[in-house]
Amino acid sequence: MSKRTLPRLLQSPAVLLLLVWMLVPxxxxxxxxxxxxxxNSLRRPEWTKPSLSNWRGFGNYEFVMSSKDFWFAIQxxxxxxxxxxxxxxxxxxxxxxxxxxxxxxxxxVRVLLISPFFVMPAVNAVLWINMIxxxxxxxxGLAVAGxxxxxASLQSAPLVGGFFSLWPEFEPISFRxxxxxxxxVIMMVTWQWTPFAVLIFMTSLQSEDQQQKEAAVLDGAxxxxxxxxxxxxxxxxxxxxxxxxxxxxxxxxxxxxEIVSRGNGNKNLPYLIGEFANNNIGAASxxxxxxxxxxxxxxxxxxxxxxxTLME
Amino acid sequence: xxxxxLDKVSKKFGxxxxxxxxxxxxxxxxxxxxxxxxxxxxxxxxxxIAGLEEVTSGDVIIDEEVVTQxxxxxxxxxxxxxxxxxxxxxxxxxxxxxPMRMAKVDAAEQERRIEAAAKALNLTDYLxxxxxxxxxxxxxxxxxxxxxxRDPSAFLFDEPLSNLDAALRVGMRxxxxxxxxxxxxxxxYVTHDQIEAMTMAxxxxxxxxxxxxxxxxxxxxxxxxxxxxxxxFIGSPTMNFLEGAEAAKHGAHSIGxxxxxxxxxxxxxxxxxxxGVAEHLGSDTFLYVHPDGGGEAMTVRVDGEFAARHxxxxxxxxxxxxxHRFNDNGLRIT
Numbered sequence: 001m002s003k004r005t006l007p008r009l010l011q012s013p014a015v016l017l018l019l020v021w022m023l024v025p026x027x028x029x030x031x032x033x034x035x036x037x038x039x040n041s042l043r044r045p046e047w048t049k050p051s052l053s054n055w056r057g058f059g060n061y062e063f064v065m066s067s068k069d070f071w072f073a074i075q076x077x078x079x080x081x082x083x084x085x086x087x088x089x090x091x092x093x094x095x096x097x098x099x100x101x102x103x104x105x106x107x108x109v110r111v112l113l114i115s116p117f118f119v120m121p122a123v124n125a126v127l128w129i130n131m132i133x134x135x136x137x138x139x140x141g142l143a144v145a146g147x148x149x150x151x152a153s154l155q156s157a158p159l160v161g162g163f164f165s166l167w168p169e170f171e172p173i174s175f176r177x178x179x180x181x182x183x184x185v186i187m188m189v190t191w192q193w194t195p196f197a198v199l200i201f202m203t204s205l206q207s208e209d210q211q212q213k214e215a216a217v218l219d220g221a222x223x224x225x226x227x228x229x230x231x232x233x234x235x236x237x238x239x240x241x242x243x244x245x246x247x248x249x250x251x252x253x254x255x256x257x258e259i260v261s262r263g264n265g266n267k268n269l270p271y272l273i274g275e276f277a278n279n280n281i282g283a284a285s286x287x288x289x290x291x292x293x294x295x296x297x298x299x300x301x302x303x304x305x306x307x308x309t310l311m312e
Numbered sequence: 313x314x315x316x317x318l319d320k321v322s323k324k325f326g327x328x329x330x331x332x333x334x335x336x337x338x339x340x341x342x343x344x345x346x347x348x349x350x351x352x353x354x355x356x357x358x359x360x361i362a363g364l365e366e367v368t369s370g371d372v373i374i375d376e377e378v379v380t381q382x383x384x385x386x387x388x389x390x391x392x393x394x395x396x397x398x399x400x401x402x403x404x405x406x407x408x409x410x411p412m413r414m415a416k417v418d419a420a421e422q423e424r425r426i427e428a429a430a431k432a433l434n435l436t437d438y439l440x441x442x443x444x445x446x447x448x449x450x451x452x453x454x455x456x457x458x459x460x461x462r463d464p465s466a467f468l469f470d471e472p473l474s475n476l477d478a479a480l481r482v483g484m485r486x487x488x489x490x491x492x493x494x495x496x497x498x499x500x501y502v503t504h505d506q507i508e509a510m511t512m513a514x515x516x517x518x519x520x521x522x523x524x525x526x527x528x529x530x531x532x533x534x535x536x537x538x539x540x541x542x543x544x545f546i547g548s549p550t551m552n553f554l555e556g557a558e559a560a561k562h563g564a565h566s567i568g569x570x571x572x573x574x575x576x577x578x579x580x581x582x583x584x585x586x587x588g589v590a591e592h593l594g595s596d597t598f599l600y601v602h603p604d605g606g607g608e609a610m611t612v613r614v615d616g617e618f619a620a621r622h623x624x625x626x627x628x629x630x631x632x633x634x635x636h637r638f639n640d641n642g643l644r645i646t
Contacts, residue, residue, distance in 0.1 A: 214364050215397035219411035219458070220385035229410070233401035
């Protein structure tokens with residue numbers, strides 16, 4: 001037995017397990033995406049069993065691509081993911097820099113800041129849509145009603161009354177409506193995932209070399225130059241990590257979309273897969289393959305972009 | 313120009329006074345070395361001059377101008393750090409250009425100064441590399457290059473050689489000395505290594521616990537240390553101190569004799585001693601000997617050819633005019 005055979009033999013169960021874990025579902029998805037396979041059909045009962053005799057070729061893919069929500073779902077997936085990434089990275093950097101300073105109660109503030117990350121996604125969505133974004137009972141509705149009341153009371157006031165009577169009555173935004181439900185999802189996921197970004201950026205900020213900063217101060221760099229030329233490049237790799245991990249997670253958002261509007265006006269690819277999977281497993285599998293391709297394109301694109309802008 | 317005056321400068325961190333008020337003048341073009349054991353406040357003193365720390369009281373004066381409230385970048389000083397503090401994401405060229413970029417020097421002038429600095433420091437071939445791809449000595453040169461292009465009124469070095477290996481340290485020491493001869497700019501150099509201090513300085517400032525023990529040229533400090541601390545700190549191997557009866561013979565509380573000022577013989581002499589360890593360096597041999605009749609072990613520097621082994625009996629004779637005498641406060645008796 002050569003020197004390398006034994007280690008390889010010992011590794012092989014783990015490697016095999018991982019391979020099976022990954023390849024079997026992928027293979028089955030590919031297989032189902034090329035056959036007619038439905039859960040329930042009175043008209044064609046033979047389609048309810050997966051079988052090669054039900055071969056459909058690229059038929060499922062054509063069916064999915066021509067379904068009315070497919071392109072919208074792709075576009076919406078990208079819109080949601082990119083918006084969340086943009087917001088969490090910017091907020092994450094700002095908050096991380098803020099709490100990296102020394103102030104009393106810093107430990108407690110840090111724990112509080114991290115806590116949204118421990119809320120379950122479905123709970124997060126229920127809390128946001130009912131307690132904050134609801135146009136009547138949520139903070140959204142209460143705040144708008146409060147402003148309207150204030151304006152109304154000022155309209156009868158002397159001097160400024162004339163000015164305020166020109167004001168219209170404000171309408172609270174309904175985040176369950178078709179045009180706005182994506183924004184609700186973006187808000188709640190951003191709230192939940194900003195702590196993740198803060199956590200990673202904060203650890204990175206703490207490892208920043210203080211002598212470099214002192215050298216930069218002596219070289220005449222102001223606060224902004226220090227941030228632009230030292231801190232931001234230093235954060236390049238953590239930003240890439242945050243973007244990668246979040247892109248993968250948020251391409252598969254489901255609970256929030258389900259709870260906010262049940263997919264009305266706000267579908268992404270996973271939600272579309274869920275809808276197809278109510279009956280048409282073949283179409284759902286084909287959509288799944290599209291989702292895999294989209295995830296890969298997004299990952300490569302994002303990595304390149306982050307790498308280029310920050311690591312020169 | 314770069315005449316730096318510290319006027320009753322003191323520094324407290326909270327309630328701890330690390331530097332009691334002190335006065336010091338460093339003349340234009342001088343190479344001053346702050347030397348002392350770790351924690352003696354030498355780096356803090358340098359940072360006070362640079363403006364990286366605020367003075368608690370007193371004034372820092374550069375070229376007759378009080379700069380105590382002036383921000384670090386406006387003091388016209390350049391600093392080289394122990395860890396080099398290069399900007400890791402920038403190429404060598406951009407590192408050197410950074411202070412000029414911050415000062416909005418025009419591009420052609422930047423390029424000219426970078427080329428000149430790179431040529432002087434043998435960095436021309438490395439301009440497009442990142443700091444991570446350079447050796448320790450090259451990184452140190454880049455840090456110096458970044459300081460040179462600013463054309464500062466004084467250079468501040470904070471233990472710049474302590475991260476380098478021994479051979480490289482000697483080389484860089486020579487380069488820095490040569491640079492000082494060429495530029496004739498004021499340099500302040502902080503080190504805990506008395507050999508660096510002796511070899512490079514025009515003026516050595518010996519510090520202990522934030523207090524200046526003595527200021528003088530290397531040879532002044534070597535020949536006439538004003539107290540026991542300076543006497544023990546300057547010179548290698550360190551001075552031998554004797555107290556009690558031997559010191560009383562010379563009318564002092566303690567006397568000090570440098571290892572190189574002791575004559576050795578195998579037949580007769582003032583003190584009889586037994587060899588403990590002999591360190592053969594080739595050019596010299598350092599003998600660590602135990603005086604017969606007790607007392608502290610002493611170091612003797614003898615010729616490299618002198619044959620001595622553990623357990624040999626030797627006789628030591630100090631050179632009378634090279635004996636340093638100290639009173640019971642450790643101060644020099646003249």
